[in-house]
Amino acid sequence: MIPRLLKRLVLGLVTVACVYTVTFLMVVSIPGNPLQQGERKLPEEVENALRARYDMDNNWRYFGQLVQGALRFDFGPAFTYSDWTCNQILRGALPVSVTLGLLAMLIAVGVGVPVGVWSAVRRNGLFDFATLSFVLVGVSLPTFVTGSVLLTLFAVEWRLAPVGGWGTFAHLPLPAITLALPFMAQITRLTRMSMIDVMNADFVRAALAKGLAPRTVVWNHALRVAFLPVLSYLGPATAQALTGSFVVEKVFGVPGLGQHFVNAALNRDAGLILATVLVFSSMLVALNVVVDVLYGWLDPRISGAV
């Protein structure tokens, strides 16, 4: 397994390098002056001085500088917020997004899996119907709607939570629930579908016939196999949650990484774009490897997956 794992990691690095390079090519190709902020046109001398300072006169030299820096985990200066480096911005924002994302995924899995299992076991009943309705709403409603509603009700009307921001326990629940809802809906749906399939399998019928308690069959045997599709979804979903949701961060004023993805692109802030893309792609690759390892742990029949 170790050699296969190493091979996956090396391929993962190659993937990240390709993503980084393609992103750089896109950044230097799109229209818009990264050094100009606002409507006021930058004087030509000022722009030349800035390009000289950041070595932006030649794209390939600039790319070489960025790559050398990235290898040392030094992502260079940010253009839009010139008093801060990309490293400082990431250092401040990434832990926030990771915390919020982890909590959201805990909620999503902690609620989604049991509800999906129960819904599959009680198929076509009232609970199942309610679950399917919840799934439909959860998948369909955009987070800026659910977030705004929760904020208005809990923070403004009932004063049970602060209106946005970050730093205390009280700031956690609303954005975490908002972020968790769409993931929860998907996990519920996948778990339900997968459980329905697995509950019809021979080994489940055999286990029941042997006299094992239904609860034991469902939770210890069937779920173990039914969880595999959910696990496949969890890898990229966790990466997406951990690197921040622009919408949730904007609605709740959470100083996470998601806003930097979008704002850096809008501002043509090359250093910050590449830094955030590198973080996201690395996380995505790493989590996919983790998922593959967990596959083998969950189902020894596919231990050769990695």
Place this chain on the structure above:
Amino acid sequence: MIARISLACVVLFALVLATFSMGAREQRADFTYVNPSDIHTLDPARMSWIQDFRVALNIWEGLTRWDARTLEPVAGAAEFPPGISEDHRTYTFAIRPDARWSNGEPVTAADFVRGWRRAIEPGTAADYAFLLTGNIEGAHDYVHWRYQAVARLKQVGAEAEFDAHAAALDERFARVGLRALDDRTLEVRLHAPCPYFLDLTAMPAFLPIHSSIEALRTRHRSAPLDRNGLVAYDPQWTKPDYHREGYPGLITNGAYRLVDWTFKRRARLEANPHHSVAASLNCRTIDMVCFDNLNAALMAYESKHVDFLPDLGVSYDHELARLSLSGSRPDFHLCPVMATYFLNFNCSSLELGGVANPMIDRRVRKALTLATDRVRIVENVRGRCDRVAYSFVPAGALKDYQPPKGLTWNPSEARQLLAEAGFPEGAGLPPIEILYTQNDRHVIQAIARMWETELGVRTNLHCKESKTFGEDKSEHRYMVARGKWYADYNDATTFLDCLITGNGNNDSGYTNVAYDALLHRAARTADRQARAALLAEAEAVIVEQDCPILPILHFTEPVAIQPYVSGLYPNGRLWFSFRDVNVQR
């Protein structure tokens, strides 16, 4: 398996919560206000956003500062008024003996020389360097010499040339009309009289810089330049907790000092104990908090977590204006801003995409101007109490200046002019390509409809994302493009200079020798009334005759101030001093 997974989840959950238990809960500041997007930079030489000005001008103090109510220049770190020579070209400032940095050291004239010199240095890349180079004698020549040398060093790269250039820096700078005669006396010599110079000296580009910054200067071969020949400092110098190379952290000389700055969360100001007004400050601590989402900021204001909202650009701001005007929300204030929203006509390109550009003809521009009913746009389309603009300079904004009347809505004259230009009822006129951004869509659609209805012209609307819009506008890839201009200082030239031939902000590419000559004459006229008359005559050329721009409205911006807060005075520059703020919750 479930037990193991559940245990792992519980452990993770506990770790997440533990993260929050480790942070100490801080006391709420005396006064809290919102900055939508955090400070772009606290480097006073490089800042250009009003949100940055708000912080900088409360933690620093220039030779003069703006009065909180009237925005007139008053005494800052220097005695007021300064000595002014008879030719109005030499200003002698006496630094106040009680002017102190936040570490207790006295503010000296050399600190101002350091700050102003740094602002004009090429490496600083200061947006507002032109305010210094355009006024101070010899500054433009010095900067030109520096830029030439930097360009040459880049090509040649010779070490000997680098060393020679570095050795000549101080000698060349000595030719600039800026010198510290002693610790407390600063002499500034201008190349021409500048009636608004004391307004400029309150601006961030003219702030002093403490000598501790020199510890963070980049040096190459022992010279105070980087390897490109540029003056450069570690950009972290604006942080209060940055201590590389023995740097003590940011030192400022204003009524407040910066004690904490967490990116995208909060900046905390505390009273500067060494400032002359320290004892009289009601608010000892001020928090600037960041809310990217102005709707959430407004909710925080409604919940009284925030005391002041200086930026209220929400999509329903017309409703806020209505509430303010009706009196049902006296805490919402409408500020008539010194800013103009207008359309640029491309006056320079003969062709666009193979099609002849009709905007070259001033009769077409004037016809489109006369066919635009600005009253309807302000009242029906915007509905947020903006003022109708018939001039570039907002009427009534400057006490010594009355702009020309401009052109009012007159569709019949518009049709006549269009016919004279060879396009009767729009026949033969190519579709008018209008460039704008998402926020302008309602106004632009209304204007396009007016032109189609009144003149029979066809329009093509190009809504673009802001950076792409900016590039297209700079490259003159448009026939008509939306424009916005906010006043930098209290003088009509802050607007009118934009349309001088070759000015970097002359987006329309307009050129008129007579217009340039009028502004040039005004720049050399000491008499205020005569100068104002020249400027009004110049403005009449652009808003009544040539029409390179179509002024539409002057902005009115709502701000929200909690009823228990006093000492904040809504004004046309959206700048607020915090030294008079009193919060009685």
